[in-house]
Amino acid sequence: MDNRQEVREFLVSRRAKISPDRAGLPAGGNRRVPGLRRSEVAMLADVSVEYYAKLERGNLAGVSPAVLDAVARALQLDDAERAHLLALARAADGTSAILRRRPKVKQWSPRxxxxxxxxxxxxxxxxxxxxxxxxxxxxxxxxxxxxxxxxxxxxxxxxxxxxxxxxxxxxxxxxxxxxxxxxxxxxxxxxxxxxxxxxxxxxxxxxxxxxxxxxxxxxxxxxxxxxxxxxxxxxxxxxxxxxxxxxxxxxxxxxxxxxxxxxxxxxxxxxxxxxxASWAATQEASTVDRAERNHSSVRDDVVQDASSSRRSAEGEPGSAV
Missing domain, CATH: 3.30.450.180 (Beta-Lactamase)
Structure with missing residues (x-):
């Protein structure tokens, strides 16, 4: 995933959800975009407009936890959204791979x-x-x-x-x-x-x-x-x-x-x-039964083929040798 694009689109989409009334701000004239302006989010988060604009362009690298918390409060993020913002910041810092490193296996199977x-x-x-x-x-x-x-x-x-x-x-x-x-x-x-x-x-x-x-x-x-x-x-x-x-x-x-x-x-x-549960047990028993029948059929075929080969090698009873 493109981290900068994800950050940019996430922050813009959250800002669009917060109305001035909900943020405790005056509506103030015509608005060309839904939700808050960048300047209003910056004011609520106590950062400069230029700094918040940099964040919204997707640059979260090196941003302090205090600033991230302030932005989360300004955008009224819920617990899941706040955790998502922090995860995006870790990815921007290059630490998410360390925090979530997993063994590389072709196919995971349960212990x-x-x-x-x-x-x-x-x-x-x-x-x-x-x-x-x-x-x-x-x-x-x-x-x-x-x-x-x-x-x-x-x-x-x-x-x-x-x-x-x-x-x-x-x-x-x-x-x-x-x-x-x-x-x-x-x-x-x-x-x-x-x-x-x-x-x-x-x-x-x-x-x-x-x-x-x-x-x-x-x-x-x-x-x-x-x-x-x-x-x-x-x-x-x-x-x-x-x-x-x-x-x-x-x-x-x-x-x-x-x-x-x-x-x-x-x-x-x-x-x-x-x-x-009863249906599942019936289906499982049916599957086992089919497997056993198939195994039995294959075994009979192998025995029959082996018997035919032996008779051919020894000659059928009564045949000329």
Whole structure:
């Protein structure tokens, strides 16, 4: 990602959201742009207009934490937006790579103990994702819950691709607009924390090219902390589920989040999760059965071929030798 462009567009978009009334300033005549003027933000942040203009051109390198806090207050940034601004500043200083350095591996796989933790959750979907919205590990219920995401030919399964490129997402997410907003806000947050992630850059490029809905949301530069709440889904097998969720960042795996969905005890959604668990077990048993039949068929073919070869080598009974 281009850090200077991201800084510039983020600050301009936040400034446009703050009206003079909201900032406690007089409206004062005709305004050519929505929101505050640069001079008004500079005054509120107690910096010169020239200095703030430099920041808004995308130059955050070397800016002190005190100035960043002052700008965040002037623009009335929420916690997620403030964290995003600080992440952009770290990237401008070249420190984000140090803060978020990760081992480079071709394909991440969960430690045995982590998969055991996921599998121990039996009453709700539990999964691990990264900031690109890749599904990296899951328990049985999560694989059944996201069965349409896992059906994609692209690996690893990706929630953002499903959201914007698969028509089935319109059914799975009853409030599609809300889920689309959240998805892009998570990706934008990750772009600020990890601006040199090639996989994220490629994903954003793909979605921007193929989805007008994504491109419009990406240009808004909204960010979000996605930690806890409640969501409603419509699963193709068990129907509507309203689930609470908790997202926990994994201390041992920087950049990865463990998410667990649960239903209210005694609710229709709890019963739907039980039905989903039964369906998942049936699907898994069917898959194992097919695999065993295929293995048995291959084994029989090998035995038959070996037997035929031996008879040919020895000569059939009663044949001339």
């Amino acid at each position: 045995g103990s982590l998969q055991q933790v996921l599998d121990a959750v039996t009453e709700g979907p539990a999964f691990v994702r990264n900031g690109r919205m890749d599904l990296l590990a899951a328990n049985r219920l999560a694989r059944a819950f996201y069965s349409e995401v896992y059906a994609s030919s692209q690996q690893p399964p990706n929630i953002a691709r499903f959201q914007f490129l698969d028509p089935a997402s319109r059914r799975f997410y009853p409030d599609w607009e809300f889920f689309a907003d959240v998805c892009v806000e998570i990706l934008h947050t990750e772009a600020g924390r990890n601006p040199h992630d090639k996989g994220l850059h490629d994903l954003v490029g793909e979605l921007s090219t193929r989805s007008d809905e994504f491109r419009r949301r990406w240009s808004a530069h909204n960010v979000r902390h996605h930690g806890t709440g409640s969501k409603t889904f419509h699963h193709p097998v068990v129907g509507t589920l309203t689930l609470a969720y908790e997202g926990l960042e994994l201390a041992a795996e920087p950049g990865l989040t463990l998410t667990i969905y649960t239903a209210e005890p005694g609710s229709p959604s709890e019963e739907a999760l039980r039905l989903l």
